[in-house]
Amino acid sequence: MDNPTRSERSRRAALQAALTIVARDGPGQLTFDAIARESGISKGGLMHQFRTKGDVLKALLEHEIEYFENFARNYLAANGETKAEPHLAAEIATMREAMDNPHSAGFSILAALVEDPSLLSATRENTAQKVKHIKAEAADPDTALLRWAAARGLVFTALLGLCPLSEKERGRLFDRLLDEDQWPQSAEPKKKPRAARSPRNARSSAQSS
Numbered sequence: 001m002d003n004p005t006r007s008e009r010s011r012r013a014a015l016q017a018a019l020t021i022v023a024r025d026g027p028g029q030l031t032f033d034a035i036a037r038e039s040g041i042s043k044g045g046l047m048h049q050f051r052t053k054g055d056v057l058k059a060l061l062e063h064e065i066e067y068f069e070n071f072a073r074n075y076l077a078a079n080g081e082t083k084a085e086p087h088l089a090a091e092i093a094t095m096r097e098a099m100d101n102p103h104s105a106g107f108s109i110l111a112a113l114v115e116d117p118s119l120l121s122a123t124r125e126n127t128a129q130k131v132k133h134i135k136a137e138a139a140d141p142d143t144a145l146l147r148w149a150a151a152r153g154l155v156f157t158a159l160l161g162l163c164p165l166s167e168k169e170r171g172r173l174f175d176r177l178l179d180e181d182q183w184p185q186s187a188e189p190k191k192k193p194r195a196a197r198s199p200r201n202a203r204s205s206a207q208s209s
Contacts, residue, residue, distance in 0.1 A: 007049070010039075010041055010045060010049060011049050011059075013039045013041060014035055014041055014046055014049060014056070015056075015059060015060055016039070017038035017039035017041075018030060018035050018038075018060055019060065019064075019108070020038055021034050021035065021038055022108070022110065022111045023107045027107075027110050027111035027114040027115065028114060030053065030056070030057075030111055032046055032047065035056070053115060054115060054116050054119070057111055057112050057115055057116065058119055060111065060112075061109070061119060061120075061123065063108075064108045065122075065126070068094050068097065068098060071093075071094050071097055072091070072093075072094045075090045075094065083180065084137075084180055085137050085138055085139075085144060085180065086137070087130065087133040087134050087137055088134045088137070088138065088144050088148060089178060089180070091134065091148055091151065092147065092148065092151045092174065092177050092178050093178060095151040095152060095154070095155045095174075096151070096155075096178075098155050099154060099158050099159070099170065099174075107159065109123065131145070131148070134148055143183060147177050147183065150173075150177060151174065154170055154173060154174065158170065
């Protein structure tokens with residue numbers, strides 16, 4: 001195995017170990033010593049990959065964001081043409097995947113919040129762009145945003161251990177959030193605003209009548 005391949009494999013092992021620690025023990029327990037024990041990589045080897053804990057968290061966020069961005073793109077490619085609100089559906093499906101994935105982006109976000117909230121600036125910007133897409137395609141933007149916010153609430157309360165609902169109940173709610181037939185406004189195409197008639201045309205119409 002060449003050095004670049006070995007280095008990349010070690011990096012992936014370190015990130016997987018970091019996710020495991022955050023999920024199992026909490027963000028406060030994420031240290032180089034803990035990652036070294038979990039991954040089997042020496043502390044010196046870890047510091048060759050990451051200079052600081054902040055570098056670990058940044059890489060963790062980037063790794064998870066890439067995974068879920070790919071998931072959303074694949075969902076849109078497979079289902080987008082059948083959905084009245086494809087970007088909303090992709091977001092809800094991606095959040096469901098995040099909840100079902102034991103090592104999800106939610107844990108990375110929690111860790112980043114504890115360590116350095118500024119690491120989340122790119123995530124906030126990315127989320128803002130997604131919300132713009134959701135509002136632009138929605139017949140009823142408020143209903144679309146409520147569905148989006150409900151999906152996020154299910155994910156983060158589950159990740160924090162604060163959700164009183166069973167896994168089966170959460171799955172049923174996600175089914176409903178994704179089912180556009182349950183949200184009549186979603187099936188209605190957006191109506192284009194009627195062009196205002198000029199005063200001259202209006203007078204002509206009045207005269208002809």
